[in-house]
Amino acid sequence: MLLNLDKLQVYFTVGRSVLQAVNEVDLSITERTKTAIIGETGCGKSVLAAAIAGILPDNAQASGTITWENTLLSPKLLRTIRGKELTLVPQNPLGSLNPVLTAGCQVSETLARIKPELTSAERYHNTLELFGTVGLAQPGTVYRAYPHQLSGGMAQRVLLAATIAGTPKLVIADEPTKGLDINTRNQNVLLMHQVFAASALLLITHDIEVAATCNSLIVMYAGELVEAGSAKEVLKDPLHPYTCQLLHSHPSHGLTPIPGLPPDLTSLPAGCRFANRCALYNKLNNSQKQLCLTEHPPLKPPGSTTAVRCWHA
Ligand code: SF4
Structure with a gap:
């Protein structure tokens, strides 16, 4: 196993409030695999990447375990591998140079x-x-x-050149196609898969078409993993209501926006975090709804390779 996260949590102290940005994320990445993480802005994708790369801001507290090649990823080990075996391609390539x-x-x-x-x-x-x-x-x-x-696309390629200088084992690319036109986006995604063919890739994106180029897909909502499985399976036959609604909000699937807003991460509900926006919730009977509102659903594998966090999926 190249990278393993066990119950990773990240909190931010904001004034007198504590904001739960990432909640108990379990994740395993093996050599050469390509994994995409999708979700709306603020769902915790980039914080998760920053936690793995050890670049969380000072007001963040993290707990849980991160191992690298079955060894605890201590600050010392992180300093040794960061920029060489473990690299981060940041958002905003022009601003990162x-x-x-x-x-x-x-x-x-x-x-x-x-x-x-x-x-x-x-x-x-x-x-x-x-x-x-x-x-x-x-x-x-x-x-x-x-x-x-440089154009945005050229700056992105300069960052990719710096990344492959170290022959990395894992590349974390945080929104690498943000702000690029479709042609440049397609070229750069293809290029990333070519130049990182021998590396594992963790691709953080809000773009479903970019996510579809990976083998595995993780869907995050309000700091949690809500669905995980093969990208092909999840995109073809999503199980979690959030994944279904996220796909339907994409232009190629009808452009139907998800109503409402994600919950306040400083004051999370006791039950399902997606309940106030969930299309399936409205079709449930009263006792099923009660379960959604009072009990936090665990991430459970429903008998296939896909894991889902929903009481009724
Ligand atoms: S647990 Fe209930 S509210 Fe949450 S996603 Fe499933 S059906 Fe919707």
């Missing part, structure tokens, strides 16, 4: 950290090669370009 350094300098600096034995001339040539690998035309020109001279 240093505005006062050229694209080439930034990738060359990454190479210097990962492979200190390289000379500066070797780093220069390796950087040009990496730019070529990620499909950047005219690598020499890109090397000398500052971030403000």
